[in-house]
Amino acid sequence: xxxxxxxxxxxxxxxxxxxxxxxxxxxxxxxxxxxxxxxxxxxxxxxxxxxxxxxxxxxxxxxxxxxxxxxxxxxxxxxxxxxxxxxxxxxxxxxxxxxxxxxxxxxxxxxxxxxxxxxxxxxxxxxxxxxxxxxxxxxxxxxxxxxxxxxxxxxxxxxxxxxxxxxxxxxxxxxxxx
Amino acid sequence: xxxxxxxxxxxxxxxxxxxxxxxxxxxxxxxxxxxxxxxxxxxxxxxxxxxxxxxxxxxxxxxxxxxxxxxxxxxxxxxxxxxxxxxxxxxxxxxxxxxxxxxxxxxxxxxxxxxxxxxxxxxxxxxxxxxxxxxxxxxxxxxxxxxxxxxxxxxxxxxx
Numbered sequence: 276x277x278x279x280x281x282x283x284x285x286x287x288x289x290x291x292x293x294x295x296x297x298x299x300x301x302x303x304x305x306x307x308x309x310x311x312x313x314x315x316x317x318x319x320x321x322x323x324x325x326x327x328x329x330x331x332x333x334x335x336x337x338x339x340x341x342x343x344x345x346x347x348x349x350x351x352x353x354x355x356x357x358x359x360x361x362x363x364x365x366x367x368x369x370x371x372x373x374x375x376x377x378x379x380x381x382x383x384x385x386x387x388x389x390x391x392x393x394x395x396x397x398x399x400x401x402x403x404x405x406x407x408x409x410x411x412x413x414x415x416x417x418x419x420x421x422x423x424x425x426x427x428x429x430x431x432x433x434x435x436x437x438x439x440x441x442x443x444x445x446x447x448x449x450x451x452x453x
Numbered sequence: 454x455x456x457x458x459x460x461x462x463x464x465x466x467x468x469x470x471x472x473x474x475x476x477x478x479x480x481x482x483x484x485x486x487x488x489x490x491x492x493x494x495x496x497x498x499x500x501x502x503x504x505x506x507x508x509x510x511x512x513x514x515x516x517x518x519x520x521x522x523x524x525x526x527x528x529x530x531x532x533x534x535x536x537x538x539x540x541x542x543x544x545x546x547x548x549x550x551x552x553x554x555x556x557x558x559x560x561x562x563x564x565x566x567x568x569x570x571x572x573x574x575x576x577x578x579x580x581x582x583x584x585x586x587x588x589x590x591x592x593x594x595x596x597x598x599x600x601x602x603x604x605x606x607x608x609x610x611x612x613x
Contacts, residue, residue, distance in 0.1 A: 308537035308538075401510060405535060406535060408535040408537075411494050
């Protein structure tokens with residue numbers, strides 16, 4: 276007869292553990308379909324000049340970070356300083372993907388807060404954003420020297436995220452690169 | 454009054470009508486597909502229901518691809534390649550969604566098993582006849598009487 280007492284307790288304990296695990300998850304962060312896949316093809320003008328273009332092939336050859344941002348995006352401003360810091364600490368160039376923005380707005384934003392990007396691709400209609408599976412800005416991709424997406428941060432980068440995941444990932448990839 | 458109501462309703466229909474250049478069967482497919490695709494920002498709405506910019510973009514993609522003659526499967530695959538199975542409200546059966554599909558049936562089976570076990574146990578248990586042992590009953594009732602406290606000696610002596 277003791278099992279009648281034990282079973283409900285065990286079931287409730289299991290439920291508590293499961294629900295507790297659920298609390299640690301972020302339901303707004305979706306697993307990326309593009310992890311460990313080649314970066315989607317794109318061919319866009321740069322923000323600096325319509326005549327200059329940046330393509331997927333330009334991402335190959337070294338580890339890069341691709342940061343999707345827009346001047347209307349508040350969270351992008353929050354992570355701006357950290358993007359600069361990551362680039363300086365790891366030496367990894369950051370390619371900006373300016374998403375559904377105006378040229379004037381984007382340039383003004385860079386002028387006001389500083390430009391952490393090696394180059395900015397200008398995706399005015401957001402087509403490339405959809406090819407990259409961008410749901411909401413900001414999103415940050417780590418692309419290895421083969422042009423394969425190795426890591427992705429959804430939402431603004433936090434200091435914790437930078438120290439625990441992003442910087443170690445970048446350094447590890449750089450180490451295996453050389 | 455009725456004319457006004459009709460006008461308001463008509464206005465609502467016109468305002469919600471999608472600006473799509475599809476007709477007939479293609480338009481029906483457009484609506485069906487939109488209802489099956491999940492908006493990624495507003496998560497608990499389909500792209501048909503949502504007015505988020507991304508949902509608008511995805512609706513435009515669905516429209517364009519239907520007009521270009523792509524099949525429903527191809528359009529879904531196009532979006533799954535970019536956003537994962539997550540965009541589908543009807544997720545496919547694979548290793549990642551196995552729990553989702555099998556879980557309810559496993560739970561149902563466990564529940565049935567428990568019910569069957571309990572019923573069997575109850576049936577096999579001997580029906581205990583109510584035993585009325587008068588002597589024992591009397592003894593039990595005696596025990597339940599409050600014990601006399603120490604400074605209440607007189608009453609206890611009287612009773613015994």
